[in-house]
Amino acid sequence: MPEVDAATTGVGDAMSGWLKGLLQTLQEFTEQSARAFRNIVARPFYWGDTFLQMNLIGVGSLPIVVLTGFFTGAVMALQLSATLSTYGQIGRTGQLVSLSLVRELGPVLTSLMVAGRNAAGMASELGSMVVTEQIDAMRALGTDPSKKLVTPRLLATVSMMFFLTVISDFCGMLGGFVYSTVVIGLDPTQYWYSAIQILGMDDVVQGLIKPLVFGLIVALVGCYYGMNARGGTQGVGRATTQSVVAASVLIIVSDFVVSRLLMGFGG
Amino acid sequence: MAGDMAPQTQAAPAATAAEEPVLVFDRVSLSFGPQRVLDEISFQLRRGDTKILLGEAGAGKSVLLKLALGLLRPSSGRVLVLGQEVGTLSEDALFEMRRKIGIAFQESALFDSLSVRDNVGFRMLEEGSESDDAIEATVRKVLSFVELEAAIEKMPVELSGGMQHRVSIARALATQPEIMLYDSPTGGLDPVTATTIVELIMKLRDQNKVTSLLVTHRLQDGFLLATHVWEDGHLAPAPPEATHTSFLLLRDRKIFFDGSAHDLQHHPDPYVRSFLD
Numbered sequence: 001m002p003e004v005d006a007a008t009t010g011v012g013d014a015m016s017g018w019l020k021g022l023l024q025t026l027q028e029f030t031e032q033s034a035r036a037f038r039n040i041v042a043r044p045f046y047w048g049d050t051f052l053q054m055n056l057i058g059v060g061s062l063p064i065v066v067l068t069g070f071f072t073g074a075v076m077a078l079q080l081s082a083t084l085s086t087y088g089q090i091g092r093t094g095q096l097v098s099l100s101l102v103r104e105l106g107p108v109l110t111s112l113m114v115a116g117r118n119a120a121g122m123a124s125e126l127g128s129m130v131v132t133e134q135i136d137a138m139r140a141l142g143t144d145p146s147k148k149l150v151t152p153r154l155l156a157t158v159s160m161m162f163f164l165t166v167i168s169d170f171c172g173m174l175g176g177f178v179y180s181t182v183v184i185g186l187d188p189t190q191y192w193y194s195a196i197q198i199l200g201m202d203d204v205v206q207g208l209i210k211p212l213v214f215g216l217i218v219a220l221v222g223c224y225y226g227m228n229a230r231g232g233t234q235g236v237g238r239a240t241t242q243s244v245v246a247a248s249v250l251i252i253v254s255d256f257v258v259s260r261l262l263m264g265f266g267g
Numbered sequence: 268m269a270g271d272m273a274p275q276t277q278a279a280p281a282a283t284a285a286e287e288p289v290l291v292f293d294r295v296s297l298s299f300g301p302q303r304v305l306d307e308i309s310f311q312l313r314r315g316d317t318k319i320l321l322g323e324a325g326a327g328k329s330v331l332l333k334l335a336l337g338l339l340r341p342s343s344g345r346v347l348v349l350g351q352e353v354g355t356l357s358e359d360a361l362f363e364m365r366r367k368i369g370i371a372f373q374e375s376a377l378f379d380s381l382s383v384r385d386n387v388g389f390r391m392l393e394e395g396s397e398s399d400d401a402i403e404a405t406v407r408k409v410l411s412f413v414e415l416e417a418a419i420e421k422m423p424v425e426l427s428g429g430m431q432h433r434v435s436i437a438r439a440l441a442t443q444p445e446i447m448l449y450d451s452p453t454g455g456l457d458p459v460t461a462t463t464i465v466e467l468i469m470k471l472r473d474q475n476k477v478t479s480l481l482v483t484h485r486l487q488d489g490f491l492l493a494t495h496v497w498e499d500g501h502l503a504p505a506p507p508e509a510t511h512t513s514f515l516l517l518r519d520r521k522i523f524f525d526g527s528a529h530d531l532q533h534h535p536d537p538y539v540r541s542f543l544d
Contacts, residue, residue, distance in 0.1 A: 137376035142362040
């Protein structure tokens with residue numbers, strides 16, 4: 001059966017090639033990430049570039065994060081109140097909205113929004129610099145592109161993701177509050193009291209650790225695909241798409257892992 | 268065409284040092300995966316020499332410049348720049364070595380988010396070792412050399428292709444390099460602008476004794492450099508030995524020809540003839 005053997009060999013070669021490619025990508029990603037971390041404590045420090053990126057990522061992402069957070073909270077109140085009313089527990093709407101937002105939806109949705117906007121932005125900006133030889137020019141002029149371009153984006157994304165998540169959580173609870181009081185007719189004090197009272201320290205810690213992890217993913221993935229863009233403008237487009245897809249998938253996967261770890265530590 | 272105010276280069280070397288090659292390729296090969304890009308390339312440049320790299324598209328000419336700059340490391344063989352073996356240097360040591368080398372990229376590679384002033388002064392601004400006034404003075408001096416001082420406030424997107432190439436050369440000159448690498452500096456330019464760039468390169472060679480490695484597709488640029496010198500602010504015909512300029516032709520990843528303009532023009536090989544024609 002020579003045809004079957006040939007087909008099997010072809011599939012084996014393809015699998016082997018795919019696996020090698022994956023391992024090579026992982027190796028390059030790890031090396032680039034390690035370099036970006038090392039540069040945090042290596043001179044020169046690019047504080048100006050870091051603050052510029054904080055402005056672009058933090059302030060720039062504020063409108064989409066506020067809108068996403070607000071309407072996520074509102075739609076949760078809408079859906080949950082309908083279910084809770086069948087059990088006569090509509091007064092607990094605030095509890096469920098705040099718990100879901102702070103533990104899960106706030107960090108994840110904020111990170112997905114920031115990934116869509118900023119991982120894509122980083123990949124396209126750095127990718128364009130690669131294909132127009134600006135990155136080579138930077139190295140030729142004695143500047144480490146990782147230090148000047150990647151590390152500031154890493155620091156800016158991680159720090160801004162934290163604050164954006166806090167803002168998103170608050171806006172979500174506000175959205176739930178507006179729907180609960182205006183449409184359902186819940187007492188405002190009851191909503192806020194139940195929403196805040198239900199939150200324990202472990203919920204808040206979990207909700208604030210996740211954006212730090214997701215911020216790392218967004219920055220490192222966006223910069224990795226940008227710095228490794230090849231093949232002209234088409235390559236930049238490909239890098240941009242891949243960065244958003246990879247960052248989004250990694251956020252969802254790491255959300256499960258981090259949740260499991262933190263719940264494990266919390267008992 | 269060019270201004271009188273040439274930027275100063277490094278101090279003239281002693282006579283003995285002048286004999287030492289500043290750039291050596293010793294049996295250099297380079298592969299990307301299974302694909303071999305350069306095969307056993309060997310040549311050397313002494314201080315003040317200019318080598319013009321010719322070859323078909325994809326022959327590995329630009330890659331050769333990147334090897335000289337340490338942006339790529341050879342798969343085998345040695346690249347020696349100013350006595351240092353590039354392949355053995357750490358990335359930090361390479362950044363220091365690159366201070367002595369300037370490069371003008373094929374597409375200029377100006378930072379499009381920075382003005383001409385910040386592009387030209389980029390390395391000095393990054394190092395932070397000079398005052399703002401000193402940086403401004405140096406930037407104006409090199410821009411004056413390429414006759415673009417008036418464009419100091421402009422952004423790269425506001426410049427024509429030829430102007431971008433001249434700013435790129437000015438940026439490379441800002442830290443007084445001992446070696447200049449040019450990657451198709453006249454590519455895509457009209458003949459008048461191309462001649463302006465070639466005159467700049469010639470001025471650097473003849474006034475400042477900068478060692479140069481130049482990739483070009485325009486044979487006329489190469490022959491102009493090999494047969495003329497910059498004298499008293501003008502082009503003047505000169506014998507080949509006065510120009511210190513030679514040619515290197517790449518074919519099938521190897522050196523096919525290495526010699527003077529005269530030897531190239533009179534080479535009997537059909538490939539060279541067809542290349543020249």
